[in-house]
Amino acid sequence: MEKDLKIAIIGAGVSGLIAAQVLENNGFEPIIYEKTDRVGGRVKTDLMDGxxxxxxxxxxxxxxxxxxxxxxxxxxxxxxxxxxxxxxxxxxxxxxxxxxxxxxxxxxxxxxxxxxxxxxxxxxxxxxxxxxxxxxxxxxxxxxxxxxxxxxxxxxxxxxxxxxxxxxxxxxxxxxxxxxxxxxxxxxxxxxxxxxxxxKAGIGAIPQQLAQNLKRTKIIFNTTLESCEDGKLLFKDGSTKRIDYTIIATESSALVKNMRNQKVQxxxxxxxxxxxxxxxxxxxxxxxxxxxxxxxxxxxxxxxxxxxxxxxxxxxxxxxxxxxxxxxxxxxxxxxxxxxxxxxxxxxxxxxxxxxxxxxxDLTNIAASISPTETRLTDTLFLAGDYLVNGSLNAAMLSGENAALGLLEVAKGKSL
Ligand SMILES: Cc1cc2nc3c(=O)[nH]c(=O)nc-3n(C[C@H](O)[C@H](O)[C@H](O)COP(=O)(O)OP(=O)(O)OC[C@H]3O[C@@H](n4cnc5c(N)ncnc54)[C@H](O)[C@@H]3O)c2cc1C
Missing domain, CATH: 3.90.660.50 (Polyamine Oxidase; Chain A, domain 2)
Known part of the structure; x- marks a missing residue:
């Protein structure tokens, strides 16, 4: 059953929220771990004095x-x-x-x-x-x-x-x-x-709408990942979790060993x-x-x-x-x-x-898109985020969609 597969998404920015939507549309129930107290990542709006x-x-x-x-x-x-x-x-x-x-x-x-x-x-x-x-x-x-x-x-x-x-x-x-x-x-x-x-309610209304559309995704806030590897998440507080698939919807160099030299500028x-x-x-x-x-x-x-x-x-x-x-x-x-x-x-x-x-x-050799297969980093780790394509909301959404599609190709191939 799709919903028995444990799928984590790291980051509730626009790319992570779209990845969750695509997974939901295909019968999965992902969990998003977000280090801050709300969705949106770089797209947020505060209210101050009205x-x-x-x-x-x-x-x-x-x-x-x-x-x-x-x-x-x-x-x-x-x-x-x-x-x-x-x-x-x-x-x-x-x-x-x-x-x-x-x-x-x-x-x-x-x-x-x-x-x-x-x-x-x-x-x-x-x-x-x-x-x-x-x-x-x-x-x-x-x-x-x-x-x-x-x-x-x-x-x-x-x-x-x-x-x-x-x-x-x-x-x-x-x-x-x-x-x-x-x-x-x-x-x-x-x-x-x-x-x-x-x-009308500010740029933050965009991720708010995306989050409201999610019906079977759990979002866990104030939770920071320390590292991700195949089958396992390690949290900042030292706890770990077994997982079947992970989409890293933020800069991955900080979270995956051997990628430390691929830092984004x-x-x-x-x-x-x-x-x-x-x-x-x-x-x-x-x-x-x-x-x-x-x-x-x-x-x-x-x-x-x-x-x-x-x-x-x-x-x-x-x-x-x-x-x-x-x-x-x-x-x-x-x-x-x-x-x-x-x-x-x-x-x-x-x-x-x-x-x-x-x-x-800060990118060179920028692309229109990244294919679903290209988002796959290891057997079970997939990548999303604007930095993979070009710096824009369009790119964030595209990368989120394709990371989810890449994961689906593999997960459905194995479990169904
Ligand atoms: C000032 C500014 C102006 C911009 N102007 C435009 C514009 O006019 N038009 C346009 O199209 N785009 C614009 N952009 C770009 C657009 O906002 C981004 O492309 C898009 O928001 C990126 O989304 P993302 O999901 O890739 O990344 P992010 O929004 O960065 O999301 C990553 C999420 O992961 C979380 N996270 C990170 N590390 C961890 C961890 N270890 N554990 C758990 N969670 C973690 C973060 O808290 C964040 O919520 C602008 C951006 C900025 C900041």
């Missing part, structure tokens, strides 16, 4: 194929960003956007002074090309850096430094755009095919939250500060989307990607100064900082 604070500013691209497959968008009450950005440069704010998708952005884009006519032509060409190009074809492309890719395509230094660089720094969490051109194309395509969105960021009295612009646009020496990469006024915030003021998030040696209070002072000088935002009241040292895996 404000929803996501653990790092992040968005769900609703064109992600796996998100379409596993999430109920209606139930999440997805709120859409406008397809564009507000750029704070030289003491001014200018709005640029994709006028083909949002006509009201046509005029501001044409008059923004950002990018030459030739840049606008190259953007149109890129949009058309990527719309037609399949995800598989994108991930088969020769891999160069995003910066080299943009230059090869003929974009001017000006549009790279005022738009592409700050925009994709906020997505890739590194400032040089050394991230794979495959990832650039994939993300650009996803932006073109759909919208950047946030659930990570990219970090910090997100600071402030409340501000009133924002004059009600358009949901990500704000970029393209100045090279600026510590602020992007800002977002969360109340420009419909949220469940009940605090009296507006909520502003600020993301810092640049490395620095500031103490927390020095960073807050620096960010407040830049908010005033670059964005003309005065009276920002500090709420909280999220330091995220392991935000995105």
């Amino acid at each position: 404000y929803q604070l996501d653990h790092g500013f992040q968005v769900l691209l609703d064109a992600y194929p796996m998100a379409n497959k596993y999430l109920d968008y209606k139930d999440l009450e997805l709120q859409k960003f406008l397809p564009g950005a507000a750029i704070y440069a030289k003491g001014k704010k200018v709005v640029i956007g994709d006028p083909l998708r949002k006509l009201s952005l046509l005029f501001p884009t044409l008059t923004s002074g950002i990018g030459s006519l030739s840049d606008k032509y190259h953007i149109l060409k890129l949009n058309t090309e990527l719309k037609k190009k399949s995800i598989e074809a994108i991930f088969k492309d020769t891999e160069i850096t995003t910066m080299a890719y943009l230059k090869n395509r003929g974009f001017s230094d000006e549009i790279i430094s005022s738009f592409f660089n700050p925009f994709f720094t906020g997505i890739f969490l590194e400032e040089e755009l050394r991230t794979s051109s495959r990832m650039f194309q994939f993300v650009y395509k996803m932006f073109g095919m759909g919208n950047a969105t946030l659930p 990570w990219k970090s960021c910090q997100t600071l939250y402030f409340t501000v009295p009133k924002n004059k612009d009600s358009r949901p646009l990500i704000g970029l500060v393209p100045k090279k020496d600026s510590f602020i990469n992007n800002i977002f006024f969360h109340n420009t989307l419909s949220t469940k915030n009940s605090g009296p003021d507006e909520l502003l998030s600020v993301t810092v990607v640049k490395d620095h040696n500031f103490t927390e209070s020095e960073l807050i002072t620096q960010v407040k100064t830049e908010l005033q000088t670059a964005c003309d935002i005065k009276n920002a009241n500090y709420l909280k900082t999220y330091n995220i040292p392991k935000a995105l895996p």
Whole structure:
């Protein structure tokens, strides 16, 4: 019987929750062991003084194929960003956007002074090309850096430094755009095919929904694995458990012997939250500060989307990607100064900082997917997690699904 097989999943992040769903769909009853007190991993939302604070500013691209497959968008009450950005440069704010998708952005884009006519032509060409190009074809492309890719395509230094660089720094969490051109194309395509969105209750609503869908999975919180081997789990408190199969849905190098030299490199960021009295612009646009020496990469006024915030003021998030040696209070002072000088935002009241040292895996040779068989590490150990594919929610879901399918192939082959 399927349900008599003992299957453990390590980690209740998005990849672990999807793995559990696929196993449940096939009649199994896995147990998830999670070291923290809740689901979500890197995707969490806190409530503080009535404000929803996501653990790092992040968005769900609703064109992600796996998100379409596993999430109920209606139930999440997805709120859409406008397809564009507000750029704070030289003491001014200018709005640029994709006028083909949002006509009201046509005029501001044409008059923004950002990018030459030739840049606008190259953007149109890129949009058309990527719309037609399949995800598989994108991930088969020769891999160069995003910066080299943009230059090869003929974009001017000006549009790279005022738009592409700050925009994709906020997505890739590194400032040089050394991230794979495959990832650039994939993300650009996803932006073109759909919208950047946030659930009304914050990004944490995504794993909450995935967890609520699980009916026969047991999740055991505050339980940390020390190591995993075939047939056996060793917990941090010294206890052990016999197990038939395990999916490690987090970085495996810390848990499996002989993998200690396969440590993942990570990219970090910090997100600071402030409340501000009133924002004059009600358009949901990500704000970029393209100045090279600026510590602020992007800002977002969360109340420009419909949220469940009940605090009296507006909520502003600020993301810092640049490395620095500031103490927390020095960073807050620096960010407040830049908010005033670059964005003309005065009276920002500090709420909280999220330091995220392991935000995105720093990968080369990134893939569109990992096959079910490739997720198999040993006879009974399987791997999941975004770091196996590419750093995104789509990749986390894909890896979780394929780890479960890989396990099913083996388990069903043996026991049925
Ligand atoms: C600031 C930030 C911005 C991002 N922006 C975007 C974005 O805009 N769009 C996008 O698509 N993606 C974005 N991402 C990436 C996305 O959040 C991740 O790809 C995804 O959440 C990874 O899920 P996962 O299941 O692979 O890993 P994780 O979420 O890391 O889950 C691993 C889980 O395992 C648990 N765990 C670890 N070790 C143990 C142990 N020893 N024992 C028990 N449990 C353990 C952890 O507590 C955690 O819950 C962003 C991430 C961050 C942090």
